[in-house]
Amino acid sequence: IYNPQGLQLHSDPQGGLLDFTSSVDGNYSVRLNDFIYKGGADYVYRLTVSTRPRIDMVYPPVGKAGTNAKFTLYGRNLPGGQASDWKTKDGKVLEKKEVQIQLPAGDARAKLKLTDHLDPRRAALDHLEYRLKSPQGTSVATYVGYGSESLVYETSGDNDAPEKAQTLNVPCEFVGKFFPASDKDRLRFTAKKGDIYQMEVFSERLGRPSHAFLLLEQLTKKDDGEETAKEIGKSMETASTLGGQVFDVSTRDPSLRFEAPADGDYRILVYDLFNSSSDPLNVYRLSIRKESPDFRLAAYSMLPPPVSTNSSPVFVKSPTIRKGETFPVKVMALRRDGFKDAIDLEVAGLPPFISYFPKRVPEGADSVTMLFRPSAKAMDWDGLFSITGKSKVGGKDVRRDCRFADVGWSSYDTQAKSAFSHIHVVPSAPFAILGRENTPVKVLVDDAKLAESAKKAFEAAEKASQEADKKAIDVQAKLKTPVDAETKAEQELAAKKKELADKEKARADLADNRLKTGKEKLVLAETA
Structure with a gap:
């Protein structure tokens, strides 16, 4: 920001916020540029100059679900705000204002009512969007979480x-x-x-x-x-x-x-x-x-692969298809605290000539790709559709509304060659059918060849399994041979020991008999 004399007053090299209070009347100017002075048709930016309220933080950032709790807003231009002890890292004093906010309870915590751009990492959380109104306008959104x-x-x-x-x-x-x-x-x-x-x-x-x-x-x-x-x-x-x-x-x-x-x-x-x-x-x-095992659902429309890895993919896809085409939507199961049960999916808002499958997220699965397809009798139609998930949580039947990612714009990292989306979270998604047109190209799968390939793959797998079993039996036999030989040697040794013991006993018995006979003959001789 430059003052009427052309002298620089404030600057921010990181593209953040400039908090400016004019000291004198006059014409002020703003200069913007890319950090390394790059530019082009795709270097789009948005500049907001406003006196409306700005909330830097709501404190505490969390409240107990179901309570009407007191929170303190810290920011600039807060209506009825007072100077606080809190400052930004660049030394700007923040205003503060106390407000009462009613936090939802029960299953209502899982319902998001959001109107502003939201980071996907925060979109997976349960929280409340809060805005502050003033005669100068309404503030950008801030978010209040809730716990139990x-x-x-x-x-x-x-x-x-x-x-x-x-x-x-x-x-x-x-x-x-x-x-x-x-x-x-x-x-x-x-x-x-x-x-x-x-x-x-x-x-x-x-x-x-x-x-x-x-x-x-x-x-x-x-x-x-x-x-x-x-x-x-x-x-x-x-x-x-x-x-x-x-x-x-x-x-x-x-x-x-x-x-x-x-x-x-x-x-x-x-x-x-x-x-x-x-x-x-x-x-x-x-x-x-x-x-507390539970789940949430989130979804976004899937994109075709980029034509070239050197071109930035645009994360915007028209939700309009013709007869013979399929519209894929990825549905994510955001499982919490070890929840593993299957989740039944229901779609509301579609006409009867549009079918979809699958209708369930299997037990333990993190996601499924739902395919929406118009029938041959489809007519022109457009509207919004929503997805709901049903399952049992703690023995109780629950329903969870799906959170859709509505892409606002995307940015592209030329070094990483990766695009990043900026989304709004919405409860329903747009969809349209051109029933008067058929798709010009169809990709069909030859079921006979598919079955033949599957049969060959099964036979190959079965043969490999049999060969593996045979090798395992051979290995076990080889491992068993030394054991059998050792057992046989121990048995032969025991038999030899028994044989020697029997012979020694026989010799002892023979000696005893001879000694006894000799004594008897001696007694007879002395008697005679």
């Missing part, structure tokens, strides 16, 4: 050192800060053998540029009272291959499942690997909760 446990806040004391770890009663929702720079938080709790908890950090998914690290230790005491720590778990991320580049739900937020190996005390260490500069807005949430 009570909130615990980081104390003002120093909990960096192991001996100063803050004590928690679990389960709970812990709210802390990675502040100041290089801050490390240590927490301890007591558990009984067999207790199972899910531990999950929320930081990157709160919009923070962080990479949290989570370490769990078991504490024991020696006879002299000295406390020792043993590492029993750690995590640096929650990886997932679901969703690809369109609906990527993997995150740098760590998580782990903890089962107490014994009664006693345990200690948690959590810190931000990227925390090299002080940022008071670097808030995080650590959820320590009992396991």
Whole structure:
């Protein structure tokens, strides 16, 4: 930003936010450029200049489901806002404003009502979109999460050192800060053998540029009272291959499942690997909760492969097909806490001449590709359709609405040759049929050749299995031969020993008989 005299007032090399208050009346100007001064027709940007409210953070970032809780908004141009003690990392003082927000309870937590662009990693979470209205306009959206446990806040004391770890009663929702720079938080709790908890950090998914690290230790005491720590778990991320580049739900937020190996005390260490500069807005949430198996559904329309790996694929596909064509939609089962049951899929909003399959996510499967196909009697049609998943959770029948990824725009990394999508999460997706047209090209599968190929593959597999079984029998026979020989030798040795023992007994008996006979003859001679 330049003042009326052409002098630079503010700048941001990272494409973020400029918070500017004019000191005098006049004409101000803004200059924008690519960081390395590149450009072109596909270098699109959007610049917003506004006096409407801006929410930098809602604190705490989580509330207990079903409560009408008090939250504090921190930001700029907040109607009725007051100066706060919180500042941005560049020293700007933030305003604060307290608000009451009603959080949903029960199955309503799984329903998202979102209107703004949302990172896919956050789209997989249950949370509420919140906006603040003012005469100057409505703020961009901020998000409030909800959990099932009570909130615990980081104390003002120093909990960096192991001996100063803050004590928690679990389960709970812990709210802390990675502040100041290089801050490390240590927490301890007591558990009984067999207790199972899910531990999950929320930081990157709160919009923070962080990479949290989570370490769990078991504490024991020696006879002299000295406390020792043993590492029993750690995590640096929650990886997932679901969703690809369109609906990527993997995150740098760590998580782990903890089962107490014994009664006693345990200690948690959590810190931000990227925390090299002080940022008071670097808030995080650590959820320590009992396991609660459940699921969510997410979906996106699949794309054909790119024509060339050197050209950026565009993550926008028309949901319009003709008779004879098929529209594929990938449905992801976001399973939680070990939920493995099958999920039945229902589609609403389609006319009867459109069929779809499969209609179930199998037990343990993470996703299926649903194929939507118009019949030969299809007519022109367009509209919205939605997907619902049904299953049993905790012995109870539940329904979960599917969350669709509606692509707003995409960006392309020329070095990695990879496209990244920016999506809106919507409850239903558009679809259209051109019933008056037939597809100009059909790809058909020859069932006879397919069956023949399958038969040959089966026969080859069966032959390979038989050969493997024969080799296994031969190997067992070879391994058994020395054992049989050793057994036979032991039997022969035992027989020889018995034979010698019998001969020795016979000789002893013969000697005894001869001695007895001699004595008898001697007695007879003396008598005569």
